[in-house]
Structures are given as structure tokens and as C-alpha cells.
Amino acid sequence: MRDLHKKKQRPTSQNRLKKPPKPRKPINFRSIFRKSAKVVCGAALVSLTGFVGYEMYRLIARTTFLRLERIEVSNLKKLSRQEVVALAGVKEGDAMLALRLKSIGEQIAKNPWIAQVKVRRYFPGTLTIEVAEREPVAVVNMGYLYYLDNKGELFKPLTEGDRLDYPVLTGITEEDIAKDPSGSKATLKTTLELIAQLKSRTDFRLDDVSEIHFDKGYGFTIFTASGGVPVKLGNGGFSEKLSRLARIYRDLQPQMSALEYIDLDYSDKIIVKKA
Structure with a gap:
């Protein structure tokens, strides 16, 4: 019978043998030098090719058979x-x-x-x-006169010899443009819309207007060429307002010198104020 009380003996661990270190490879300076030389030569070749190409370009550019005629x-x-x-x-x-x-x-x-x-x-x-x-559409009076083009851009101060037979816009200053460029740009574009409305009409036309004035609080006012009577338009709805004015304008013409203003900034009426 086996002696169950007898303990098993653990196998004795054997000492492991250490591996010898790997020998280091010597640095191949010759290979490194060859690679570096290839890079340097390649860069030099590219530079030389560019230089030669540039000089050839200059030489060809100076030849007589490629001249501006x-x-x-x-x-x-x-x-x-x-x-x-x-x-x-x-x-x-x-x-x-x-x-x-x-x-x-x-x-x-x-x-x-x-x-x-x-x-x-x-x-x-x-x-x-x-x-x-550029095509001038109006003249803007800001102390100095400037041309306004069909994109709403102020592009040139008027000088001697420039034409003045364009609608004149007042009420916008250089300070307004500097402080509120986007708002001033919107005002100039609205001016173009008003001018386009006046150009398209056959009753009350652009020729009947001597000045377009803008006020931040009230909006737009046009002055008639006959008598310089202010016609208050406000903001927007120009087509409908001008149509209402056209219905009575011819009858008002003989009385223009006696009028103080015409107010169209209402939806259902016209106010004609006598001086």
C-alpha cells in the first residue's frame, strides 16, 4: 500500500543558462555617405535644371521672333x-x-x-x-460729389469734366459710411431700386425729380424738378406710392409753386399741403 501521508517531493529547479549577448554590427559609414551624396546630388541637379530652364526662358523671351506686334x-x-x-x-x-x-x-x-x-x-x-x-447711375452729395454705380458702389469723386446729369442723392455722409457700412450699403441699394422705379414709369418719371433725399428716421423724400416740392415716400412700397402720385400729379403741376409738400407715406391717402 501507498503511504498517503508521505509528501510528494517537488522537483528541484535547474539553473537556466543565460544567452550570450548578440554582437553589435559595426556602423557602415560608407553606406550612409553614399545615401547622403545621392540626396545632395539630386538637390543640386534639380537646382541646376531650374537655373538652366530659367536662363533658357530668359534667352527665348529676348529673341526677336516672339515680340508684341x-x-x-x-x-x-x-x-x-x-x-x-x-x-x-x-x-x-x-x-x-x-x-x-x-x-x-x-x-x-x-x-x-x-x-x-x-x-x-x-x-x-x-x-x-x-x-x-462702370456705369454711373447717380451722384451722391457727401460734401464732395461721388458717382454711384449700378451695384450700389461709390467709385469715384467727380472732377472737372465729369457729367452731372444724373439723379442727386443727399442725406448720406462719409461718417455714416464709416460707422455703419452695411446700413449705408443697404440705403444705396434701396436708392437704386427707387431710381429703377422712376426710370420705368411713363407718368411720373425720373426727369420729374431733381433730388432724392434720405433721412434715417423718416426714409426717402424726392423733390420735384418743377417747383422743388418735397414728396415724402418713406421706406418701401415705391411702386404703389408713385402710382398714386401719378394720378394727381398733372393736375397739381399748375399749383406746384403754392405747395409745401406732398405726403405719400400712407396706405390709403395722399396729403397735399399748401404753403
């Missing part, structure tokens, strides 16, 4: 062809490849009459300049 300018209303070419700073005989189209366009666009410009180059010797000029 013709400058074409689109039809103009305000500016002359000579003015546009002078702004472009180019002349016949210039090297075609040396023309900087973007720079030429930027120079032309500095003129306030220019709304948009496109400059194109056509080999062997043609440069085309397409210009879109």
Missing part, C-alpha cells in the same frame, strides 16, 4: 484706348514671354472707371485687353 482693346465709352494701353504699361516690340498678365490687369484695374479687366496673350504677337467700365 498688336495690342487689341475692347470697345470703350469713358476711357480711351490710349489711356488703357498707358495703364497696362506695354508697347509694341515688348517680349511676349516677358509680359506679366496678372500685373498688367492689376495696373489697369487701378483706374476707378474699370469694373473688370481680362488680359490675354495670343502667340505669336497679340495681346488683348477686355475692359468692362
Whole structure:
């Protein structure tokens, strides 16, 4: 019989043998030098190729067979062809490849009459300049007179020789534009809407108006060309208000000198105030 009281003897653990360290590989300086040399040579080759290409470009640009022979300018209303070419700073005989189209366009666009410009180059010797000029819609009196274009932008102070036969807007100041540019922009665009309404009419027309005045509190007032009578319009609803005025305007014309104002800023009536 087995002696159940006899304890099992644990096997004696044997000492593990330590692995010898791996030998270190020597640094291959020659391989590192070869790789570095390849990188340096590649960079030098790219630089040399760029330099040679640039010099070849300059050489070709100076050759006589790629010279500017013709400058074409689109039809103009305000500016002359000579003015546009002078702004472009180019002349016949210039090297075609040396023309900087973007720079030429930027120079032309500095003129306030220019709304948009496109400059194109056509080999062997043609440069085309397409210009879109600004169209004045009104004159804004802010102490100085400024042209207002059809996008609601003030683009040019009037100088000697500029035309004055446009509707005149008053009531907006340079301080208003500086302090509230978005509000002033909205006012100018509303002015354009009012001018468009007056231009489209055959009864009470734009020619019957001498001035458009804006007041922040009240809105718009137009002054008649005959007698300078103020016609109060307020804000918005111009088409309906002008239609009501047109129904009585011809009858009022003989009395214009005796009128103080006409108030249209009501939905159901017109107030005619005699002086």
C-alpha cells in the first residue's frame, strides 16, 4: 500500500543558462555617405535644371521672333484706348514671354472707371485687353460729389469734366459710411431700386425729380424738378406710392409753386399741403 501521508517531493529547479549577448554590427559609414551624396546630388541637379530652364526662358523671351506686334482693346465709352494701353504699361516690340498678365490687369484695374479687366496673350504677337467700365447711375452729395454705380458702389469723386446729369442723392455722409457700412450699403441699394422705379414709369418719371433725399428716421423724400416740392415716400412700397402720385400729379403741376409738400407715406391717402 501507498503511504498517503508521505509528501510528494517537488522537483528541484535547474539553473537556466543565460544567452550570450548578440554582437553589435559595426556602423557602415560608407553606406550612409553614399545615401547622403545621392540626396545632395539630386538637390543640386534639380537646382541646376531650374537655373538652366530659367536662363533658357530668359534667352527665348529676348529673341526677336516672339515680340508684341498688336495690342487689341475692347470697345470703350469713358476711357480711351490710349489711356488703357498707358495703364497696362506695354508697347509694341515688348517680349511676349516677358509680359506679366496678372500685373498688367492689376495696373489697369487701378483706374476707378474699370469694373473688370481680362488680359490675354495670343502667340505669336497679340495681346488683348477686355475692359468692362462702370456705369454711373447717380451722384451722391457727401460734401464732395461721388458717382454711384449700378451695384450700389461709390467709385469715384467727380472732377472737372465729369457729367452731372444724373439723379442727386443727399442725406448720406462719409461718417455714416464709416460707422455703419452695411446700413449705408443697404440705403444705396434701396436708392437704386427707387431710381429703377422712376426710370420705368411713363407718368411720373425720373426727369420729374431733381433730388432724392434720405433721412434715417423718416426714409426717402424726392423733390420735384418743377417747383422743388418735397414728396415724402418713406421706406418701401415705391411702386404703389408713385402710382398714386401719378394720378394727381398733372393736375397739381399748375399749383406746384403754392405747395409745401406732398405726403405719400400712407396706405390709403395722399396729403397735399399748401404753403
